[in-house]
Amino acid sequence: MTQTQDATRTRTFGWTDPAEHAHLLGRRSGLEILRAMATGELPPPPVMHLIDGEGMQVEEGSVTLTLQPREFHYNPLGSVHGGILSTLLDTAAACSVHSTLPAGVGYTSMDLNVKFLRPATIASGKLTCTGTVLQRGRRTALAEARITDAAGRLIAHATSSCMIFDLPV
Numbered sequence: 781m782t783q784t785q786d787a788t789r790t791r792t793f794g795w796t797d798p799a800e801h802a803h804l805l806g807r808r809s810g811l812e813i814l815r816a817m818a819t820g821e822l823p824p825p826p827v828m829h830l831i832d833g834e835g836m837q838v839e840e841g842s843v844t845l846t847l848q849p850r851e852f853h854y855n856p857l858g859s860v861h862g863g864i865l866s867t868l869l870d871t872a873a874a875c876s877v878h879s880t881l882p883a884g885v886g887y888t889s890m891d892l893n894v895k896f897l898r899p900a901t902i903a904s905g906k907l908t909c910t911g912t913v914l915q916r917g918r919r920t921a922l923a924e925a926r927i928t929d930a931a932g933r934l935i936a937h938a939t940s941s942c943m944i945f946d947l948p949v
């Protein structure tokens with residue numbers, strides 16, 4: 781797919797069939813699936829290609845993603861669009877919950893409460909987003925996520941409640 785941003789700038793990216801992930805949800809634990817993505821055994825989901833998210837680090841209860849701010853992330857104010865930052869926060873928070881789930885158990889985020897604390901720009905350097913599980917119950921989990929810039933300054937913070945449910949067999 782080719783996207784034309786203006787007369788002189790274009791961006792091309794590809795992705796793989798997302799069904800490859802979906803069918804594994806019932807069969808492998810969250811930690812196994814996320815680690816397979818981190819090592820490249822499984823391809824990143826399409827949205828990571830869309831926003832150009834980079835490497836993933838995974839531990840039980842914590843997932844870290846990175847993103848190098850680029851022009852195509854920008855809003856008209858000249859900073860990374862809040863939706864891009866929110867996508868990173870939602871992903872890291874939800875994946876941190878997934879990392880605690882056994883095979884056959886599904887999840888989804890129910891909300892995302894975001895605070896944008898400092899604008900992110902190309903000058904911010906690589907952004908690091910870490911999601912961490914704060915509390916996991918039987919039906920819901922509470923996670924937080926933080927984005928820091930290359931200097932370690934806090935760019936944005938979010939909390940997210942996730943629902944946990946059995947997947948149909």
Ligand SMILES: CC(C)(COP(=O)(O)OP(=O)(O)OC[C@H]1O[C@@H](n2cnc3c(N)ncnc32)[C@H](O)[C@@H]1OP(=O)(O)O)[C@@H](O)C(=O)NCCC(=O)NCCSC(=O)Cc1ccccc1
Binds near residue numbers: 856861896
């Ligand atoms: C400005 C404020 C909201 C409040 O700041 P305060 O609580 O008073 O804190 P403090 O004074 O400590 O400053 C901290 C840092 O904040 C910056 N900065 C502060 N004042 C100004 C200023 N007057 N002008 C410019 N920058 C200012 C500055 O870097 C400063 O750092 P420094 O001290 O230089 O090292 C800040 O938290 C912020 O920018 N958050 C990020 C918001 C964000 O990125 N939202 C998402 C994107 S919007 C979007 O996409 C929606 C959309 C779509 C389409 C179309 C249109 C829109």
